[in-house]
Amino acid sequence: ANEGSVEELSELLDSMSVAEQAYVFSHMEDDAEAVVLRRLPAEDAADLIGHFNESEAARMIQLLESQAAATILQEMPIDEQADVIGDLPEKEAEAILQELPQQNADNVRELTAYPDNVAGGMMVVEMLRFRSEMTVAEVIDEINRGAEHYTDLDVRYAYVCDDEGRLVGVLPMQNLLFVKRYRKLGEIMIKDPLSVRTTAPLEELAEFFESHVYLGVPVVDDDGVLKGVLHREAVQYEEVRAAENDYLKSQGIVGGEELRTMPVWLRSRRRLSWLSINIFLNLGAAAVIAYFQETLESVIALAVFLPIISDMSGCSGNQAVAVSMRELSLGIIRPTEFFRVWWKEFTVGLINGSVLGGLIAVVAVLFDGNPYLGVVVGVALCLNTLIAVSIGGVVPLLLKRFGFDPAVASGPLLTTVTDMCGFFLVLGLATVMLSRLT
């Protein structure tokens, strides 16, 4: 791209909304991206990068020299800076941190020390922090002096700490409107406020904000020292990400989010790492068919129904997986309740298995004319539906209980087992009834 067209492109980008910019950006080459990022005002570049997920944002930042990268990053909220820098290779991260103002770099270092999905990784570290001896007038004065800065901070509460930095009270900002200005914070603050630990995981935080209407909650370390403020939005943002990730994983995008702007070899490798596990799992089901090859050869009509049994059982099982995943995320079942979940699935499976088995039996008889073929595939689908919903319901609990990610492993485990069982049932029953079928 020549200089003139880049100039025009920058102007064009300036006139677009962030979402439109992101759309255009995802259709550009790396070189052009870098040129435009350098040309955009730092604040706009920061908005644009903020539209992408962390790994994509990190890729874009790596297109720039550390000086330019730092200028852009500075315009982002500290927690987003930390997310992006945390995704960079250590050397690049360090180079950029060197270019950031000391205070900013220190704040980022503090946040990158925590994983993204605990309170410490989601909190903001800039906040209004006062001593309890201060009067309301003094506080208003101080806020007034830094008004511009504080507006950026999106301040909702003032926090009161003791000499050791331990949190002792909280004051909603608007309350400052309603009290006499000579009063001391210690008298009007809410004492012993609720707080969360820096190490509190996403689930606990989501429950906190579901049970309480607060917009933010102070984050403290093990000694009760105030380390930051966690906003409700930050938790909801992580919840959206978690739900989206579960969806991607359940569909086989496992090694990290993929966008079609990424290099083809990276996309291919990530997808293959997952597919190659799956091809291996598939050999189990193939082995069952191989074992019954002779039966299949003498009743070739069975081959027509094997894929239906496999697909339908997988479908029934996936429904059970989805309900278990949902109930786990709502906290209304626990990973130990195998029996309860199994029984609830069993009852549904009994109805659905009978209906589906009956349907497929009718189809088989119409197709082949032999009623015994209908019995074999009907009974097999009915039984395999029961197996599929039982496994589908219970497997997510088991995986969760033993510390695996149920979104990733439930599907393949389920289809592997239901395929094997389904083929075994059809071909095993057919072998037993072989004289009636030929």
Added chain:
Amino acid sequence: ANEGSVEELSELLDSMSVAEQAYVFSHMEDDAEAVVLRRLPAEDAADLIGHFNESEAARMIQLLESQAAATILQEMPIDEQADVIGDLPEKEAEAILQELPQQNADNVRELTAYPDNVAGGMMVVEMLRFRSEMTVAEVIDEINRGAEHYTDLDVRYAYVCDDEGRLVGVLPMQNLLFVKRYRKLGEIMIKDPLSVRTTAPLEELAEFFESHVYLGVPVVDDDGVLKGVLHREAVQYEEVRAAENDYLKSQGIVGGEELRTMPVWLRSRRRLSWLSINIFLNLGAAAVIAYFQETLESVIALAVFLPIISDMSGCSGNQAVAVSMRELSLGIIRPTEFFRVWWKEFTVGLINGSVLGGLIAVVAVLFDGNPYLGVVVGVALCLNTLIAVSIGGVVPLLLKRFGFDPAVASGPLLTTVTDMCGFFLVLGLATVMLSRLT
């Protein structure tokens, strides 16, 4: 349950967090639920019901007489009241609305007029609304008088309207701290503030809050009249729901969310309505096998590889679906970009298809000893991977463009077509090369 044990249960529930209550609740019978809901303080019952999704909340509310239901609903935010009441049968809804205070009922009626996923359905209608002639002192006085009420409202901005109720300005609450009390709102307000229409859909609202750091935005009708306030959390809450729903739908829970506390016939019927469409789609793939029955009979080893081809292609296609769904939701591809998406998928499919085809060819030769069998299944899997990723990538765009829900229909459409193509490729190639295979 006798009275004594219910009493004890109520006390026990009182001592639990909302999440724990929800857990216990989802393990109780309807009768017991109703008794406990009546016994709990209305505020606690409202918190508890708020923990469940709308349809479940509506079920719980229906367990109660309309008087008791109204008492509990009154404790919920207006927008949640509207969500729950909107899910009730019309007669029950009307009975409860009769029991609510007039103003409350009117507000609910206004909100239920909008779908859940547009600005009008997510906004709150209670807000601070002033005239531009008022002074800061008058405003602070008025807020002070209703301080308790306003704290519940979670007030962040004051809105300034003209005589016709049209929005003319906005004032962040904390700004009231920094200005002289004799000044008029008209002088200090932010003029021509940003707003959204009552009919703005979720996607537009999500983009708004992504591009702007505001905590809330005023909602106006076509004439610019202020109708309510939309909070950032409300939009994020709907985003979480949308992501979770996409996951559930992609796994075959289509007719509405399912919890295992629902009656077994309802759960069974909802799942079956989906499964029965699927069994019909499966007949297409079965027909392909039936057509090639003779080839299959003479080379029975092919039957061993059919399920692998089917499962692997489905897996590759699902990966492409997931990436397309993600890019659509991020707005970085548009529903018209078939060619671009197809080409990006084609390149990945070429690599992955070759690798997987090679793998399966090796397995086939090891299994059967005939190199031509390897060629047949290898080439078939390679070609079918290309087909699967092309369809998987493009189908969500097509469905979206023509107004269908891509989360629901992408998966089944994909597997139907890839199964048919996969079986056709394997058995067609085998028929052509029949002399070499037998």
